[in-house]
Amino acid sequence: MADETPINPVPNTEKDKPKFPKFNLYWAYGLIALALIVVSNLDFGQGPQKITYSQFEQKILKSGDIEKILVVRNEGTAEVTIVKGKLDLYKDLYDGTYTSKAPSEKGPHFTFSIPSIDKLEEARKETEESQHQIIPIDFDSRTNFMGEFFQFMWPILLLVVIWVFIFRRMGGGAAGGGGGGNIFNVGKSKAKMFDKESAINVNFKDVAGLAEAKQELEEIVEFLRRPEKYTDLGGKIPKGALLVGPPGTGKTLLAKAVAGEANVPFFSMSGSDFVEMFVGVGASRVRDLFKKAKEKAPCIVFIDEIDAIGRARGKNPNMGSNDERENTLNQLLTEMDGFGTNSGVIILAATNRADILDRALMRAGRFDRQIQVELPDLKERKAIFEVHLRPLKLSGDVESKFLAKQTPGFSGADIANMCNEAALIAARNNKKMIEKDDFLSAVDRIVGGLEKKNKIITKDERAAVAYHEAGHATISWLLEHAHPLVKVTIVPRGKALGAAWYLPDERQLTTTEQILDEMCSALGGRAAEEVTFGRISTGALNDLEKVTKQAYAMVTYYGMSEKVGNISYFDSSGQSEYSFSKPYSEKTAELIDSEVKTMIDAQYERAKSILIANKDKHVQLAELLLDKEVMFSEDLEVIFGKRKLRELVADDEEEETVTTVTETPETTREQSIPESNA
Numbered sequence: 172m173a174d175e176t177p178i179n180p181v182p183n184t185e186k187d188k189p190k191f192p193k194f195n196l197y198w199a200y201g202l203i204a205l206a207l208i209v210v211s212n213l214d215f216g217q218g219p220q221k222i223t224y225s226q227f228e229q230k231i232l233k234s235g236d237i238e239k240i241l242v243v244r245n246e247g248t249a250e251v252t253i254v255k256g257k258l259d260l261y262k263d264l265y266d267g268t269y270t271s272k273a274p275s276e277k278g279p280h281f282t283f284s285i286p287s288i289d290k291l292e293e294a295r296k297e298t299e300e301s302q303h304q305i306i307p308i309d310f311d312s313r314t315n316f317m318g319e320f321f322q323f324m325w326p327i328l329l330l331v332v333i334w335v336f337i338f339r340r341m342g343g344g345a346a347g348g349g350g351g352g353n354i355f356n357v358g359k360s361k362a363k364m365f366d367k368e369s370a371i372n373v374n375f376k377d378v379a380g381l382a383e384a385k386q387e388l389e390e391i392v393e394f395l396r397r398p399e400k401y402t403d404l405g406g407k408i409p410k411g412a413l414l415v416g417p418p419g420t421g422k423t424l425l426a427k428a429v430a431g432e433a434n435v436p437f438f439s440m441s442g443s444d445f446v447e448m449f450v451g452v453g454a455s456r457v458r459d460l461f462k463k464a465k466e467k468a469p470c471i472v473f474i475d476e477i478d479a480i481g482r483a484r485g486k487n488p489n490m491g492s493n494d495e496r497e498n499t500l501n502q503l504l505t506e507m508d509g510f511g512t513n514s515g516v517i518i519l520a521a522t523n524r525a526d527i528l529d530r531a532l533m534r535a536g537r538f539d540r541q542i543q544v545e546l547p548d549l550k551e552r553k554a555i556f557e558v559h560l561r562p563l564k565l566s567g568d569v570e571s572k573f574l575a576k577q578t579p580g581f582s583g584a585d586i587a588n589m590c591n592e593a594a595l596i597a598a599r600n601n602k603k604m605i606e607k608d609d610f611l612s613a614v615d616r617i618v619g620g621l622e623k624k625n626k627i628i629t630k631d632e633r634a635a636v637a638y639h640e641a642g643h644a645t646i647s648w649l650l651e652h653a654h655p656l657v658k659v660t661i662v663p664r665g666k667a668l669g670a671a672w673y674l675p676d677e678r679q680l681t682t683t684e685q686i687l688d689e690m691c692s693a694l695g696g697r698a699a700e701e702v703t704f705g706r707i708s709t710g711a712l713n714d715l716e717k718v719t720k721q722a723y724a725m726v727t728y729y730g731m732s733e734k735v736g737n738i739s740y741f742d743s744s745g746q747s748e749y750s751f752s753k754p755y756s757e758k759t760a761e762l763i764d765s766e767v768k769t770m771i772d773a774q775y776e777r778a779k780s781i782l783i784a785n786k787d788k789h790v791q792l793a794e795l796l797l798d799k800e801v802m803f804s805e806d807l808e809v810i811f812g813k814r815k816l817r818e819l820v821a822d823d824e825e826e827e828t829v830t831t832v833t834e835t836p837e838t839t840r841e842q843s844i845p846e847s848n849a
Contacts, residue, residue: 219250219282220265220274227283232298239307249285252278363439373427379558380551384542392433395469409539411518415525416544419584422521426473436470442479445499453499461506468515477520483529507537549575555583559590566604589613620665636661639710640669641793642699646781648811652688655814660801683731690718691774698778722767732766
């Protein structure tokens with residue numbers, strides 16, 4: 172029976188064909204250099220056979236068959252030409268060698284290295300005397316043009332290679348815009364262009380919250396789609412829009428949504444892409460960017476982190492020097508609204524440092540609209556959570572409304588990080604679904620750091636932390652305007668040795684009484700240490716920092732001091748140029764310091780009096796905290812009774828949310844962390 176071995180099919184698709192590397196021009200340069208090296212070392216035709224000096228002296232010199240000897244001085248060799256017809260007598264000197272051919276009939280026939288010219292001359296004269304014949308000898312010097320050429324060119328070629336390498340690195344390699352790898356393209360723009368064929372999957376539906384900002388940008392997109400709707404009424408398309416807001420609030424995401432929604436070319440780049448080590452490159456890239464944009468008009472140009480080049484001019488510490496950043500800014504100002512026309516190009520920029528931008532950049536006609544992108548409120552956080560919870564596998568107890576209440580002050584980036592951290596925590600615990608506790612643990616992890624139950628701490632330090640935290644909890648529970656406490660713990664987390672969770676309301680205005688109660692609560696930890704132990708520690712560092720800033724703000728910003736009066740020294744514009752002195756006299760500075768100290772001392776004494784009046788309850792809370800390590804609002808209610816709650820003028824959505832104060836012997840931080848249940 173025949174062997175039925177299967178035959179491998181012949182590849183007939185493009186995928187089965189071997190893939191060859193793409194041709195590179197540098198390969199051609201390498202091949203040319205290799206060819207020159209090979210050519211310089213090749214001998215065209217059959218040259219003289221190389222022999223030793225002893226073979227020459229014993230077999231050729233004494234035979235008398237030499238027609239002439241040519242000595243090459245600079246090479247230290249000699250060439251011998253045999254008398255015509257006598258070459259076959261010396262066949263044993265070249266037969267069997269790698270050449271396998273006889274030397275040329277014309278000669279020279281043999282070559283050898285000479286020990287010295289004097290020794291060769293002495294041997295020749297002895298042979299002439301013994302043989303009674305004349306042996307002609309000649310001297311010459313030769314030049315290897317190819318070898319000297321390479322010896323001269325190698326340093327130059329090395330410098331060229333290094334120069335090209337530096338420009339490729341500086342220009343971002345082949346990925347740079349306009350062929351950044353070419354030294355002649357260093358001034359070209361690095362902007363990435365997205366058009367209809369580009370796959371941008373982000374649109375305005377993916378941006379939760381930010382309703383006002385989206386409305387402004389949707390109008391800009393509508394300008395480009397249907398310009399006649401506005402131009403028929405005599406209106407003009409805005410030239411630019413500036414997105415301003417804290418980090419992580421979604422400015423770049425809004426720009427991506429504009430790129431996904433608009434059916435026009437979209438150029439995207441960072442402000443730092445204009446900055447370069449060579450003078451004039453930044454301005455050249457600005458010109459090239461707007462040249463490309465005008466060719467593609469109507470289009471949108473997005474410059475992220477524009478403060479890299481848009482900083483106010485005239486504040487450079489190197490007075491009198493040529494500032495490349497200012498030259499770049501001047502070119503940008505000219506291109507946005509200069510003598511030339513710039514129709515159909517809309518500039519979209521983002522920054523979180525609008526206070527330092529140049530005034531000429533912020534004026535109408537360049538950035539006609541400034542769109543504020545603020546931290547999300549409760550309703551917006553709920554919408555953002557719904558976006559980020561969509562791809563997660565959740566259990567039934569996870570609600571976006573509950574999570575939004577636990578994260579006051581969180582930005583969109585913080586919420587995205589929280590959802591991802593919750594998924595990682597659930598996977599670490601081998602869960603199939605992400606539960607509510609995983610999200611609460613994620614907020615604890617993000618805000619307070621990793622829990623450290625095994626951290627070494629002495630008994631006295633542990634007691635100090637417990638009474639310190641109990642002091643915060645006692646005063647915050649008893650004061651009317653202080654944030655009510657939800658949970659307090661002495662389990663170390665991150666750098667903190669203890670933490671207290673609060674439930675603040677998201678208010679827009681703060682009264683004097685509210686600030687004073689918060690200051691008194693913040694000083695409760697230091698006051699508790701002094702009342703209980705008769706000594707203080709470094710654990711209240713951040714408490715004191717926070718209280719000091721609040722007191723100075725009350726006196727110098729908000730006009731909440733009777734002696735200083737209704738005066739504010741706050742500069743909201745951030746453009747106070749040439750401000751070499753304080754905006755008040757030394758006498759006023761002394762008055763401000765006195766008012767701040769009086770205010771802080773009064774709240775510190777108030778905190779001590781509250782703790783002394785409730786000493787038994789404070790001690791009971793601290794001892795329970797030492798025993799349980801974690802206590803909740805229900806435990807405090809058993810000790811202090813029900814807390815009087817303030818009435819909030821808000822709907823059901825505007826409920827109270829949770830924040831915290833975390834503490835260490837060196838520092839204390841106030842940040843948002845979750846409400847926990849007993």
